[in-house]
Amino acid sequence: MFAIAPASGKANLSASQLKLLSGKARWIFRVGEAGFPTVPTIALTRAAWDALQTERSKKDIRLRTHWIACLFKLVDRDGTPPSLVVRTSAALHNGGLAPAKLGIPAPASPEDSVDPTRPLAKAIKNAFESYGFSPGWSGRADEDRAKQIVLVQAAAPGEIEQFLTRNALTGALGPAPVNGAPLPRLPASVDALVALVDAKAGRHMCCTVAINRGEVVFLSARPSQVPAAAELEAAVDRVDRKIWTAQNAVSRVDPHRLAQLLHPRLKSSEGAAPVAVGLGVSPGAASGPIVFNPDDAARLRARGKHCILVVNETGPADIEGMRAATGILTARGGMSSHAGVIARITGKPCVAGVRTLSVDTNEMVCRIGDREFRSGDRLTIDGNDGSVYAGMLPLTQPHIGGAIGRLLNWSDASRTIAVRTNAETVESARTALSFGAEGIGLARSEHMFFSPERMVALRRVILSEDEDDRSRAVNGLVDYQTGDYQALFSTMNGAPVTVRLFDPPLHEFLPRSDEEIEETAASLGLAVRALRLHLERIAEINPMLGHRGVRLAITYPEMLQMQMQALMAGVRAASETQNEPVSVEVMVPFVSTASEVAWVRDRVNTIVANSGLSRTERVKFSFGTMIELPRACLRAGDIAHMVDFFSFGTNDLTQTTFGISRDDAPTFLAAYQRKGVYERDPFVTIDEKGVGEMISIAIERGRAANPGLKIGICGEHAGDPASLKYFAGLGVDYVSCSPYRVPVARLTLAQASA
């Protein structure tokens, strides 16, 4: 124990004492050292406190003598023993900790000062014990536990006031009000305290001071969680004030927080009348099918689908489901409700307190006013103004500008790894470009068929009975594709576009419900019964590991032929209308052997050669493979000398390395995390020890066989900051993530390069 802010004089702490300072204790010391008036304070470690108690049972007094001497340092020159305050000093604010205990009389005797039945020692004991109940501390090592600090302060005269160092919404330098409470009248001298704490902390801090006749005395400070936008504005402001360099700002902003700023908004609600209006408690708009429980949300999320979680109210058990949902709609609660708090922290649009909404989880139906919505029906919510609309309203994408734009530009200066996007439509390519994407790393050609009309064409291919039938059906797809490719290349205007060859896993593209089957039969001109029989015949037991990827190209070469012809026609058309050469990279999915790559490469090269485009300066052409199966990683050396690039598909590689179907994982993954079997979800953050080793084996063998090999990552992990840092360490050339994740990747990779 030691006085970090004695009533008179300086603290003169030793190096080992300084090392113990954390949380509020650190702030009191720093502010005092900077010359700002600070309340007299002792920092008492748990180790010291335990030693005092041991000594007490042994009737020893050496440590107690020192303790009393410290207590005396709280006494001002006037010599009156002060009333005391006991506070915890955790690094993070935490709901489980004991609140400050005020008005404790100074102990009457040295014995009293350590006797847990007496007020001071009792308060200290309670404060230490509260750490044990706090999830932020439990489970840490014993060594950390011994360093836990309780503060004993002299009570300061005057009014106790709290303020933030920066505005919680705009990030402007404070003092600023806390939690919407009015800002108290503060003397001008507070400005110096605010500037001091902001510069030292580099984040929003909540300060507690005593104000006595215009004199400000510092009591404590702790970090305050604020929306990401405020954090970002503050970071840029610190650069403008020359407190930080641009690189400081880049390294200090959490990429996860940045992601929260990239919310879609309603394009326009014109003409659409809300079915209800509640409170917009978390910004952004979302649309999609509704679900009534977290499990359904998790299931849809696992399949890459959006959804709106609709509940009467949320509680701690719903957090996973809220993370999985795209947006949240509740009947009860307001700005400070569980739903609102969690939605803002996780960056999900949320409308709460819709009084006309009621959810019947038994009947799996909700009512909004006199309208009924069932699971799977579509809603749109606007978390800015609290409106709820029936159906899917068009959304518009966030704009990168202002503080975000400046931060990302600073990021690009130190980034060495390129950031591309996964996109196959002009719209998402434009979004990604506006977010700074430097190319398309994954255009899933089969996704170009997601409109109902085109889906019919695609189903016709999948359901064709023989080669002739299939050739005709494939020809029907060529027209759509040629135009799509041209538009995509034109949009990217010379930036590279990696087109993955057709890879439709059957189960994602075939009709399933009775209604869908009837519709499909009608549109294909088939009898429903015949279609059902056909569907049964081609149904796969494990479609993820079935007839897909390169296997389609090899078994149905006419599909490869047609797709390549459409692609080359698109390349030709785009190259005739733009100045930049078209940069097209053909990528073979789901290979497990070099022989598959050789087979496809020979045919692709022939088609490219026949197109006459390979010898022009208007087109840059390259050929590569996805590496997404363990065997492809092991045989990377054989494969590498046949290709220009590898692109790791980390989703499928995680599925096969772990033997886990992502679709089916929700039934056990939650239990695995709860029981500590998995530390984290390997589909969110790359599993470095398993999947990571697979990737590094492949990179090592691939580069050894082909030193010019370009290496990218195109799974969803390419949008996850922790994974991105790991990939940067593997020396990849580029990553490709969803458009909304492009800024996150730009920032994270800048941090990784620093």
Add this chain to the structure above:
Amino acid sequence: MFAIAPASGKANLSASQLKLLSGKARWIFRVGEAGFPTVPTIALTRAAWDALQTERSKKDIRLRTHWIACLFKLVDRDGTPPSLVVRTSAALHNGGLAPAKLGIPAPASPEDSVDPTRPLAKAIKNAFESYGFSPGWSGRADEDRAKQIVLVQAAAPGEIEQFLTRNALTGALGPAPVNGAPLPRLPASVDALVALVDAKAGRHMCCTVAINRGEVVFLSARPSQVPAAAELEAAVDRVDRKIWTAQNAVSRVDPHRLAQLLHPRLKSSEGAAPVAVGLGVSPGAASGPIVFNPDDAARLRARGKHCILVVNETGPADIEGMRAATGILTARGGMSSHAGVIARITGKPCVAGVRTLSVDTNEMVCRIGDREFRSGDRLTIDGNDGSVYAGMLPLTQPHIGGAIGRLLNWSDASRTIAVRTNAETVESARTALSFGAEGIGLARSEHMFFSPERMVALRRVILSEDEDDRSRAVNGLVDYQTGDYQALFSTMNGAPVTVRLFDPPLHEFLPRSDEEIEETAASLGLAVRALRLHLERIAEINPMLGHRGVRLAITYPEMLQMQMQALMAGVRAASETQNEPVSVEVMVPFVSTASEVAWVRDRVNTIVANSGLSRTERVKFSFGTMIELPRACLRAGDIAHMVDFFSFGTNDLTQTTFGISRDDAPTFLAAYQRKGVYERDPFVTIDEKGVGEMISIAIERGRAANPGLKIGICGEHAGDPASLKYFAGLGVDYVSCSPYRVPVARLTLAQASA
């Protein structure tokens, strides 16, 4: 070209000439060298022939002079130019080759002898060209092509006769008849030829001789394919005659051929009246559901199911389907029909020529007499006597004795790797023991529930709604299991038994057809609609990668608890009734992380400790894991120090390493093999370059972390000779295969150890 058997004197071939000898040329030389009368013969390589033709166009004569000199060596002392015979000399008999051309007049001039419009040169040219059309030769390297030999022989006077060196059915030393033709009258001097050729060839040979006034002259010999039983009897006979050592016999018998001898037979046909009788054209009995096309057979085979292929007749396109079927039944054809030949070669029971059978492939129905059978209906066929029965008649397993028994005993002397079996029923354990299994390497505990009554109990567990419900259902399983375990341990009488913890992939154990669903609903006391909803809810998209294996133990710990209690009760009961200690090995399936192993191990150890059996000398207990996922291979070091053994599940490891669902592979695997993308089916023979590296990484890391680690293989590859040789090279301690494959593994591993 050179005379390998001149009319007078010896051949005096150089070392390089000797190296060129192959096929019949080699036999003529060998027999002649051994002093047996041989017809004068020239061996003409394609290289020599091509050179003669080139010289001819250049009007050169050096080579032609040599050629004529050789031809002169065919002339006997009487000086008359003989009539000539031209034969091919391929190493293997091959249907595409030109037949021997007899009665060619000796060329009138040197020019005539090389002129392709003249009889001798024309016959030689035709003979060489026929190699090109023969699948056995096409595609070989040019170097091999240059070594192809055509024989030019002097016509021998007398009758030309053929005979086998050994009986085609019994393997007894010959001379013996060819293809059922009566054995010609042969002089006693033939015996010496037979003994000579048998000793040198070590296999059945078909010899051609000329017999002139009791004098035998050797013309040629080629290997003859005979049933495996005859080969085996011959091998053992050669050991008895001291031509071979026992080790020679072990190394010379092809394990694939041995497998053909292990056919089941009808236990008894008493009381069963055949619905038809045809010709038994390939031995053994088979029973199972019927299919009408090779694709359906392949599909069932991929799922590990038996079936009988029923067709009007077979042709080359049906070979794959015949390999996949357990037995073959045809309406037309006899002993020498395509079906008969292929069935005998592949070792499948076959009944052919059932005149009352007709198959309607359009209607997917067959009629036998006035009875109708649809796809999936059950038949039993007896390839020994040609009987066909409706339904499934009980089969009895082949006995290891006689020649097989002697050969396998010789094998065991040089074998260093243990052979266990995959079995969970007393019956299959007994079969495996009779075949020489040294333990059970894989008892799939969930397979103990394959009877209808038990399947209800298992479905009750899978379909239970919550933990209480599940606990009750699981308790219902305990009683079955305890007795099963006791019986299994008692049968194995001290030999090790590896019990794999419960691993039911949902799709294999849930009802699928409407009929099954109705039955299941009735037996579980559920409404059909409720059951359907439940089935839909728990249906998995990729069950192979779903909620199975160790994931069940971790999410439903009560299942692990109950299974271990039943197991320990079975161990206790068995240990009380036998002298040998019970050797039980608990094995965790489908692990991908060390944390899963640790989780299960702690619980298993607690249950074993509480049983009181771990500290007795009556029980040997060990704990291990299946290694069947790529991640488990990579993390083998972490896992190894927690376990006593690894057992590689090569089926699932192949599925995940390649990203191929075995169930769904038939749709593209055939095309892959046809197009040369895969050399062989990786589910039949282990993929050394991919899956093999996974296994060797795991063995290396596992043994480094735990030098005492025991290593086994328990996938189906453990019954495949090529794979077994590879595993032996990896230094495994044991393999575990299906009971019928135990003799194959014993023989193969003996060959690998030699």
